Amino acid sequence: MSHDVRVPRAVTVPLRRRINVGDGLFRGVTAMFALTILAVLGSIFVVLAFQSRESITTFGWGFLTGTTWDPVFKQFGAWPFVYGTLVSSFLALLQAVPLGVGTAVFLSELATPWLRSPVSFLVELLATIPSVVYGLWGIFVLVPFVRSYVEPVLGATLGFLPFFQGPAYGVGMLTASMVLAVMIVPYITSVTHEILRAVPADQREAALALGATTWEMIRTAVLPYGRTGIIGAVMLGLGRAIGETMAVTMVIGNRSDVSLSLFAPANTMATYDLYVHALIEIGLVLLLVTVVINVLARLLVWSVAAPGARRG
Amino acid sequence: MTNKLEVIDLNAWFGTHQTLKGISLSVLPRATTAIIGPSGCGKSTFIRCLNRMHEVVPGAHATGQVLLDGADIYAPGIDPVQVRAKIGMVFQRPNPFPTMSIFDNVVAGLRLNGTRKSRRDLAGIVERSLRQAALWDEVKDCLHASGVSISGGQQQRLCIARTLAVEPDVILMDEPCSALDPIATAKVEALIHELKQQYTIVIVTHNMQQAGRVSDMTAFLYLGTLVEFGPTERIFTTPEKKETEDYITGRFG
């Protein structure tokens, strides 16, 4: 007898487009938040530019070259600040670059693995110390030290240079540059460390196979290969140095004379009077300079370091 | 004739993992010795022990003796730096220094070893080395171009010229053609034929036909031990050990 067999058919459920709504909404929301970053960055430029236009139209380029900062007579020339910033940053780089690159070479080529991790942590710890603590230490520890031991020596030996003449104020450009150097060394070190690590092993082996000592290998194969990135690291350090305000202000003191001598107090862009538009214009200048340097630095670094290594 | 290189009971480790077990063989002068075997058999480790490059890797070490003209390069007090100036190496992938010109690449080894030769002397050495590496005609007009501006095959010959410039006693080649196209490979193989009239060559290759083409003696390594060693022709036609025959005929590896 034949049964009337009902073969169950596959149950088909109409596929709803439910999923796309949730996904689209989520993507939209996160995109919106992400765009906030763009908005914030853009608005920094816009707000600063807009609010400083009065100062810009009043002083023009003379703002950067004028030497008087006089709120009473409404004369605002930022040159003392520019000069102080440039000199302190340059001097800081002079100290920080050899130390930073040397430390990076030690970490990437010479240190044993169990030494590398703790030492690089300690170096990075330097970067977490707040500016104000550096300033505090600078005022009460480094300044007296430099005043008593270093500046007399420098004045006696290198005193013919205009930089080292002038009464030995402990508070001065030299000390500020030393503090600044300590603050930027960790950035130079860690980026250079990444650069050197990215140098391929077969470059190193090529030098070794020709009979190079360890130092010769570093000099011939590693450093030249990474030199673009190292320049980027230095520029990153420069960007940081220019933007570092607190510690330098505390150490340099608050006078507004411009003097060639390193021993005289100078000023940096950081300190302020509440003369709003001129002040904001300084902020704008500082912003533009540091952003340009940082962007250039990143381009240089990324051209050498492995694509996966991202520096903040 | 005395052996150029005498390897006596060579063992090598990466940390605690032993990759070479008691290898002993003799490398004849002015001849090409090929090292063949399946991947992982230790051929690269072996050749890197011959110029003390093996120990460059952290945690790696080797024991045994390697005699170069009778003197053990692993004797205590011997500086690997000097060993490597005497035993040169060409690597699997061409590695000229990208920040140096072709000229500077060739003399890099000489400069590293502290030469005080004048620029004119160096130019002569550059020409001689590039001719020996069969690269002179192709680059003689652009010696100041970057070392990486030439093709892969040319870069490898540049690396060979760089190795030749320091006039080593032995030339080690670790799969020198594996990154090259067939035409470049043929050029390098022809070069090896030329070079062995003057130099002693040890070449690692995973390509058996290549071993058959270029070498006089062949060593077959398997799992870190030397299975068989002898004249190339005999190894390929009448191998003594079964593993050798299996490998040659393609049953594994």
Add this chain to the structure above:
Amino acid sequence: MTPTAEPTAGSTRLSYARRRLLNGLAQGGAGLCTLAVLLPLVLIFGYLLVKGFSALNLSFFTQLPKPVGEPGGGMANAIVGTLTLIALACILGLPIGVLAGVFLAEHGHSRLGSTIRFCADVLTGVPSIVIGIYAYTLIVLPTHTFSAYAGGFALAVIMLPIVTRTTEEMVRLVPSTLREAALGLGVPAWRTTLWVVLRTARGGIITGIMLAVARVAGETAPLLFTAFGNQFWHQGLTGPISSLPQQIYTYAISPYEDWHRQAWAGALVLLVLISLTSLAVRLLTRGHARSTL
């Protein structure tokens, strides 16, 4: 080859011994550089411990600053102020930062994603004093008052790119197999991200937040333009508020010995908090790729 250390040809080569000497000197030099770099670290911590510890007592944590000239008093308001400002910054900055980081992790390869990532990186390089001036212009000027809100806003802007990038990296680290497993079960993509991916990356995201907090806890310059500082308890969030770094600054540049001592104490407290946070972050992210500095 001879087993001794002398090279072959004599006059045409730099002596081998000299090369070895140079090698030793260079390696020693690199080691010296490292020591020179670490020396300030030791000195700073050392001085803080020595000078700051002696000034630390219970009243430091519980009392308000005394008027000039009177000894004693503490930084209670500054400590509370710092915590308040950090809380405000987190409320403002964390939701944006985390969600922006999620966006970058999922859509970072697109043109929009790369642009935003670039903006975040540029933002990390903007000096904090510029951000302070920005917040001053945006909030303090129109409202005619210094306020905790302005300070919190400035700190949030500083935190934002850090949180975004670390979140992005941590979310990226979640293996795609996990995502695919959830999607394969029919979970929609947005839910997968929220419930599965974020939960897995939660630990890493928190360490990223800790990193950002450690960074802003020590910021002074932006707060000088926004929160301004206050010798007393703050009166609500719409008025000036003290903070630890700002108080340290004020005391440090003052001419009073007693205030200097308290500045050291405050710096010690600040540094200990920041260092412990950094150490914790380092230990928690051992083995992971981290975006540092």
